[in-house]
Amino acid sequence: MTTDRTAVEFRPAGPEDATAVARIWHHGWRDGHLGHVPGDLVAARTPESFGTRAAERVGDTVVAIVDDAVAGFVMVVEDEVEQVYVSEDHRGTGVATALLAEAERLVEAGGHRRAWLAVVAGNARARRFYERCG
Numbered sequence: 001m002t003t004d005r006t007a008v009e010f011r012p013a014g015p016e017d018a019t020a021v022a023r024i025w026h027h028g029w030r031d032g033h034l035g036h037v038p039g040d041l042v043a044a045r046t047p048e049s050f051g052t053r054a055a056e057r058v059g060d061t062v063v064a065i066v067d068d069a070v071a072g073f074v075m076v077v078e079d080e081v082e083q084v085y086v087s088e089d090h091r092g093t094g095v096a097t098a099l100l101a102e103a104e105r106l107v108e109a110g111g112h113r114r115a116w117l118a119v120v121a122g123n124a125r126a127r128r129f130y131e132r133c134g
């Protein structure tokens with residue numbers, strides 16, 4: 001599947017999205033970080049911790065909707081793209097590319113000329129994705 005064939009819509013997250021965001025965040029965080037960050041941090045990142053953070057951060061979150069379900073999300077604060085997460089079943093479909101483009105649009109709409117993000121050194125898939133997106 002490509003971006004062209006995957007119909008993705010974006011909307012600001014609401015409190016009702018917190019559960020879906022927390023699930024994608026929890027699983028995606030483990031995919032991207034296990035083996036690359038200290039064990040103490042892994043132990044602290046429980047499902048409950050993501051539930052709390054997702055609810056707290058709903059105002060910074062935009063969700064990607066595919067077939068009426070949350071397929072991914074991004075959190076943007078000022079010029080920083082803080083989180084880019086796509087659920088397992090939508091990876092490799094172009095949803096991530098569309099999500100990052102939406103994040104850059106939000107940064108620009110906020111009056112910033114350049115967006116930035118940080119990614120852990122060992123997160124090879126994310127790094128490859130960000131490199132491909134320039």
Ligand SMILES: CC(C)(COP(=O)(O)OP(=O)(O)OC[C@H]1O[C@@H](n2cnc3c(N)ncnc32)[C@H](O)[C@@H]1OP(=O)(O)O)[C@@H](O)C(=O)NCCC(=O)NCCS
Pocket residue numbers: 027028029031032033083084085086087090091092093094095096097118119120123124125126128129132
């Ligand atoms: C990071 C993420 C948003 C990227 O979305 P995606 O749909 O997986 O991205 P794509 O499939 O379009 O691109 C990933 C690239 O990595 C490559 N890749 C896949 N698995 C890989 C691996 N284990 N090591 C290195 N590269 C890998 C893919 O081949 C692709 O490169 P290509 O286009 O040159 O073929 C998504 O994987 C995700 O949500 N991951 C978990 C959460 C995360 O780590 N978020 C980033 C935190 S900063």
